[in-house]
Amino acid sequence: MEAIAHARFQRFGTRKVAQVLDQIRGKSVWTAYQTLPQVPRAAAVLVTKTLRSATANLASRSGKQVDPKTVYVKQAWVGQGPMGHMKRVMPAPQGRAMTFKRKVCHLTMVVATPE
Numbered sequence: 001m002e003a004i005a006h007a008r009f010q011r012f013g014t015r016k017v018a019q020v021l022d023q024i025r026g027k028s029v030w031t032a033y034q035t036l037p038q039v040p041r042a043a044a045v046l047v048t049k050t051l052r053s054a055t056a057n058l059a060s061r062s063g064k065q066v067d068p069k070t071v072y073v074k075q076a077w078v079g080q081g082p083m084g085h086m087k088r089v090m091p092a093p094q095g096r097a098m099t100f101k102r103k104v105c106h107l108t109m110v111v112a113t114p115e
Contacts, residue, residue, distance in 0.1 A: 001058065001061060001062055001112065001113050002058075002074065002110055002111070002112040003054055003055070003057035003058035003060075003061050003110070003111055003112075004054065004057065004108065004109070004110050005050050005051075005053035005054035005057055005108075005109050005111075006050075006106065006107070006108050006109075007046060007049070007050045007053075007106070007107040007108075007109075008081065008106045008107075009081055009085075009104050009106070010046055010081075010104065010105050010106070010107060011086075011102065011103075011104060012042070012043045012046060012103070012105050013103045013105065014078050014079065014080050014103070014105045016041055016042075016043050017043045017046065017047065017078040017105055017107060018077075018078050019041065019043075020036070020039055020041050020043045020044050020047045021047060021076045021077070021078060021107075023035055023036075023039055024036065024047070024051070024073050024076065025073055025075075025076050026072065026073060026074075027072060027073055028068065028069055028070070028071065028072045028073075029051065029055055029068040029069075029071045029072065029073065029111060030068040030069040032051055032073055033048075033051070033068060036048045036051070046107065047076075047107070047109075050107055050109050051073070051109060051111070053109075054109045054110070054111040055068065055071060055111055057111075058071060058111055058112075058113070062113075066113065070113060070114065071111050071112070071113055072111065072112060072114070073109065073110075073111055074110045074111060074112040075108075075109070075110040076107075076108070076109045076110070077107075077108055078105050078106065078107045078108075079105065079106045079108075080103075080104075080105060080106075081103075081104035081105050081106050082104060083101035083102065083103060083104060084101070085104070086101060086102035086104065087099055087100075087101055087102075088100055088101070088102060
């Protein structure tokens with residue numbers, strides 16, 4: 001059985017989140033819970049919350065408690081979100097203003113039990 005969790009419009013760059021996902025992809029949820037606090041990235045908090053949501057979704061779908069040692073991260077990917085929503089202005093020389101866009105990402109995680 002599988003369960004999916006999405007974290008959309010998160011204020012992280014896709015490359016930095018992908019580096020964290022590479023650490024846990026294919027591993028058991030228990031191992032991922034042990035690994036994520038050791039990862040020196042701010043995006044590890046986002047990945048931890050999404051992983052907890054995915055395992056809770058799996059428990060809800062199956063109707064019983066799931067053991068984190070038997071559940072594994074089947075797929076995990078991150079994509080670029082829309083940057084048009086968060087346009088910001090940075091001061092520039094001679095009184096000008098330069099615009100820049102804040103990066104936003106969409107994180108999707110699939111956890112499954114071995115069949």
